[in-house]
Amino acid sequence: MKTTETSPAGTAEPLPHVVRTDLPGAKPKAGKRGDGRILNVFSHGMLVLWAFMVVMPLLWAVMTSFKDDNAIFSSPWSLPDRLHFENWSRAWGQAHMSDYFLNTVLVVAGSLAGTLLLGSMAAYVLARFDFPGNRFIYFLFIGGMSFPIMLALVPLFYVMNNIQLLNTIHGLILVYIAYSLPFTVFFLTAFFRTLPTSVAEAALIDGASHTRTFFQVMLPMAKPGLISVGIFNFLGQWNQYMLPTVLNTEQENKVLSQGLVQLAVSQGYKGDWSGLFAGLVMAMLPVLAAYVVFQRQVVAGLTAGALK
Amino acid sequence: MQHGKYRFIVGFLAAPLALYALFVLWPFVQSIYYSFTDWTGLSPDFSMVGFDNYARLWGDDVFWKSLRHSLLFALLLPVVTIGLALFFAFMINVGGRHRRGAAVSGVRGSSFYKIAYFFPQVLSIAIVALLFQFAYNPESGAINSGLKAIGLGDVQPLWLGDPDLALWCVMAVLVWSTVGFFVVLFSAGMASIPKDFYEAALLDGASRITTFFRITLPLLWDTIQSGWVYMGILALGAESFAVVQIMTTGPGGPDYSTTVMVLYVYQSAFRDGAAAYATTIGVALLVVTLAFAAVVMKLGRRERLEY
Numbered sequence: 001m002k003t004t005e006t007s008p009a010g011t012a013e014p015l016p017h018v019v020r021t022d023l024p025g026a027k028p029k030a031g032k033r034g035d036g037r038i039l040n041v042f043s044h045g046m047l048v049l050w051a052f053m054v055v056m057p058l059l060w061a062v063m064t065s066f067k068d069d070n071a072i073f074s075s076p077w078s079l080p081d082r083l084h085f086e087n088w089s090r091a092w093g094q095a096h097m098s099d100y101f102l103n104t105v106l107v108v109a110g111s112l113a114g115t116l117l118l119g120s121m122a123a124y125v126l127a128r129f130d131f132p133g134n135r136f137i138y139f140l141f142i143g144g145m146s147f148p149i150m151l152a153l154v155p156l157f158y159v160m161n162n163i164q165l166l167n168t169i170h171g172l173i174l175v176y177i178a179y180s181l182p183f184t185v186f187f188l189t190a191f192f193r194t195l196p197t198s199v200a201e202a203a204l205i206d207g208a209s210h211t212r213t214f215f216q217v218m219l220p221m222a223k224p225g226l227i228s229v230g231i232f233n234f235l236g237q238w239n240q241y242m243l244p245t246v247l248n249t250e251q252e253n254k255v256l257s258q259g260l261v262q263l264a265v266s267q268g269y270k271g272d273w274s275g276l277f278a279g280l281v282m283a284m285l286p287v288l289a290a291y292v293v294f295q296r297q298v299v300a301g302l303t304a305g306a307l308k
Numbered sequence: 309m310q311h312g313k314y315r316f317i318v319g320f321l322a323a324p325l326a327l328y329a330l331f332v333l334w335p336f337v338q339s340i341y342y343s344f345t346d347w348t349g350l351s352p353d354f355s356m357v358g359f360d361n362y363a364r365l366w367g368d369d370v371f372w373k374s375l376r377h378s379l380l381f382a383l384l385l386p387v388v389t390i391g392l393a394l395f396f397a398f399m400i401n402v403g404g405r406h407r408r409g410a411a412v413s414g415v416r417g418s419s420f421y422k423i424a425y426f427f428p429q430v431l432s433i434a435i436v437a438l439l440f441q442f443a444y445n446p447e448s449g450a451i452n453s454g455l456k457a458i459g460l461g462d463v464q465p466l467w468l469g470d471p472d473l474a475l476w477c478v479m480a481v482l483v484w485s486t487v488g489f490f491v492v493l494f495s496a497g498m499a500s501i502p503k504d505f506y507e508a509a510l511l512d513g514a515s516r517i518t519t520f521f522r523i524t525l526p527l528l529w530d531t532i533q534s535g536w537v538y539m540g541i542l543a544l545g546a547e548s549f550a551v552v553q554i555m556t557t558g559p560g561g562p563d564y565s566t567t568v569m570v571l572y573v574y575q576s577a578f579r580d581g582a583a584a585y586a587t588t589i590g591v592a593l594l595v596v597t598l599a600f601a602a603v604v605m606k607l608g609r610r611e612r613l614e615y
Contacts, residue, residue, distance in 0.1 A: 151590030152335035178331035239432035257434035
């Protein structure tokens with residue numbers, strides 16, 4: 001670091017304030033304090049503006065979901081005249097939001113469990129065992145991270161069709177698992193390498209099989225890593241749009257994101273906009289609420305991969 | 309310790325590898341093979357046609373349009389997103405007043421900003437796209453009504469309906485939804501930079517802007533670079549598919565003004581019944597993606613700074 005060479009770094013004493021700030025005509029460029037003040041007003045302004053831009057559309061959606069259709073179009077920014085809860089019940093029942101929700105829960109629960117189990121099994125073997133082809137299989141897995149999924153989806157559609165998995169929930173689960181494996185294996189391999197070997201060796205010497213050592217010793221030790229990668233996969237699979245759009249076109253199997261888009265398209269003819277907004281908010285709120293509660297873990301889980 | 313080792317390895321790798329090979333690797337290999345056939349996807353019959361699909365690609369205006377848009381997504385989107393995120397992250401972490409003699413401090417409410425900015429990241433891109441489709445609605449959408457409310461009633465763009473504007477509208481949505489992720493990512497990186505560096509720089513009389521370019525940016529370079537590749541791959545693939553397919557009407561916007569390569573793959577395969585041609589576009593997309601990653605890695609190579 002060039003900047004550190006010239007002065008002794010690491011002094012614990014507080015910095016002297018170099019420039020007096022009470023000069024009436026102090027030019028902003030005159031010193032750090034004035035510089036800081038201008039920057040502060042500017043930076044705060046920008047920060048507040050962006051926070052507004054992020055939160056506003058979400059609040060607007062919640063507000064709109066309680067309005068009737070007329071008000072949505074005539075005055076998009078005004079408050080609802082009363083809380084039209086019937087929008088919500090209509091969306092939940094008539095617009096099949098309950099079905100989409102159930103499908104999403106089923107698909108995500110199945111694929112998340114499968115991803116974590118298969119991912120940690122493969123990662124454990126790749127991280128802890130030396131065998132011919134180890135590196136090759138590792139790179140085979142992580143290579144999938146940089147390939148455009150859409151390229152594979154066209155033949156995959158016909159592969160799924162041939163083995164009767166097209167438009168089925170379990171077929172979708174298997175595909176989700178397969179496409180989640182590259183990142184999961186990449187992340188967990190790095191994680192398993194950081195775990196101490198002595199505990200596993202002790203278990204083996206005590207006569208535990210490799211399989212038993214994995215499930216009873218290593219998996220519990222890998223819990224923090226599993227949680228991180230689990231959150232990452234949960235959000236990715238819950239929000240997945242491209243895979244179900246191509247592979248799951250049966251009406252009764254649709255997942256949330258798909259169902260909402262279809263609703264929006266067909267709403268163009270039926271005109272139940274308030275119901276659609278209620279559906280949108282319904283799909284939005286659980287994830288947002290979970291995020292606010294588990295904020296720290298979500299952020300750690302999502303950014304862990306990119307930092308590694 | 310060797311007892312049963314190989315049986316264990318095979319047993320543990322078999323299921324994940326089989327699933328991965330069947331649903332990911334095999335289709336990838338197949339798609340390259342199909343790009344040399346005339347397969348429609350509607351019937352099982354096809355024959356080899358050599359490079360015919362690639363020749364057709366060369367003369368296809370829509371393909372070139374989609375390529376141009378995809379490149380714009382991959383190059384411009386990360387610049388804007390990462391630039392904004394760096395600015396916000398620096399302000400949040402270093403932009404505060406000097407309190408209690410600390411060399412650097414975050415602005416007040418920095419944790420609130422970090423939580424709020426991240427909101428869009430946890431939402432489905434499909435939901436985000438739907439929401440903004442309403443907001444952009446020219447007659448009754450929130451944006452044009454907002455413009456009217458603040459006295460700009462004459463400025464009522466068609467937004468997604470305007471071929472010159474639609475692509476920018478779509479890209480703005482992706483920026484909106486991704487900035488928060490990078491703010492948090494860069495914040496984590498900035499938090500690990502030793503405070504001494506900033507103290508020393510301040511003693512030398514460096515301004516905030518200088519400290520940003522001389523200290524923060526070089527030390528964050530690795531994170532920025534991997535973030536860039538990550539964002540570029542997303543922008544070439546799944547994310548741009550969702551926003552363009554959902555937000556713009558018809559065949560990828562008015563006069564294909566928003567079509568991107570992924571969307572064109574999808575449309576060729578599942579709307580036009582040209583599965584082989586779709587895989588050809590997909591191969592082009594693969595080439596673009598790999599080239600993009602290679603170029604960013606190459607251009608971004610700097611001396612690694614240890615601290």
